[in-house]
Amino acid sequence: MTSQQPPSTPSQPEQPAEATPTCFRHPDRETWVRCQRCERPICPDCMRDAAVGFQCPECVAEGNRGIREAKTTFGGRIVGTPYVTYTILVLIGLVYLLQLASNGVTLALSNLPPAVAIGEYYRLITSAFVHQLGGLLPMHLLFNGWAIFAIGPSLERAFGHTRFAALYLISALGGSVLGFWLDPLNTYTYGASGAVFGLFGAFFVVGRKLRLDVRGIAVIIALNLVITFVLPALSNIRISWTGHVGGLITGTLLAAALVYAPKANRVLWHVLTIAGALAVLVALVVVRVPAILSMLS
Structure with missing residues (x-):
């Protein structure tokens, strides 16, 4: 008897496990x-x-590249919280506390033409954060603070943070520059009123552009101008008409340029407008310096 081994079945190759x-x-x-x-x-x-x-x-x-970023009415980024307005108010409050702590702060930060002419140009801006000391009821500070709080957020939401900050600071600078030209040399001027008047003018321009009722802000501007010129004549209260008028003119013109800028390349127009306004004011300061220095010599 013979035996025969069954043919061997070739083994199947082992399949590798699927890689994770x-x-x-x-x-x-x-x-x-x-x-x-x-x-x-x-x-x-x-x-x-x-x-x-x-x-x-x-x-x-x-996917996000095809989504256009939401903009404010006049081209800025959408504003949720008006941080610039609140920052301005906080700075004004902090400076007032410093004034209470030291009498020298008011004089050191105010707009004084001879001091500016010899190189202390920062006074043209810092003077907009200084206010008259008024004890328990600082009316100068309270009025300006209320005005900024009342209309600042609306303008900041219309223009965006950056454009609103530029509007405020350049309006303040415009008021200081007119004072630098026309105020007596020994006159200290200070207060946010120039910037506030600039915001008033901007609010009027924005309202006109959006076809809103602007009679209210027009009355506010008119009344404050009357107070600016009449109150000093009837009392010993000194009001810087140059700061008020300079701020109003600057803020109104700058806001008009921003609001009525063509939509095509609007960002570029806004940059050039803000830079141009700043350049004009700086040029006015540079031109005035030699005249003031000659009067001091």
């Missing part, structure tokens, strides 16, 4: 989640919520 995918941005991290747009594996740190599933950061950025 790794995140395309972090190769050391395993993941089974894929981007819904490009289908590349993404780890939890790279997942971005999408309408369905998740997307990778690159696909999210690519």
Whole structure:
């Protein structure tokens, strides 16, 4: 009897186990989640919520490129909280506390033509944050603070943070520059009134552009101008008419240039407008300095 071994069946090659995918941005991290747009594996740190599933950061950025950023009425970024207005009010309050602590602060920060002419140009701006000391009831500070609080947020939401800050500071500078030209040399001037008048003028311009009822702000401007010129004549109260008028003219003209700028290349127009206004005011200061220095010699 013979025996025969059955023919051997060739063994099947062993199939390799499927490799676990790794995140395309972090190769050391395993993941089974894929981007819904490009289908590349993404780890939890790279997942971005999408309408369905998740997307990778690159696909999210690519999708956002086609979405136009929301803008304010006149081209600035949308404003939720008017941080610039609140910052101005805080700075004014802090400076007032410094004034209470030291009498020298008021004189050191006020607009004094001879001091500016010899190089203390910062006074043209710092004077807009200084107010008359009034004890328990500082009316100068309270009136300007209330005016900024009342109309500042509306203008900041219309122009955006940066344009509003420029409007406020350049209006303040415009008031100081007119005082630098026309005030007596030994006169200290200070207060946010120049900037406030600039905001009044800007509010009027914005209202006209949006076809709103501007009679209220027109009356406020007229009454304050009357007070500016009449009250000093009837009392010993000194009011800087140059600061008020200079701020009003500067703020009104700058706001008009921003509001009525062509929509095509509006950002460029705004940059050039703000830079141009600043250049004009700086030039007026430079031109006036030699005359003041000659009077002092």
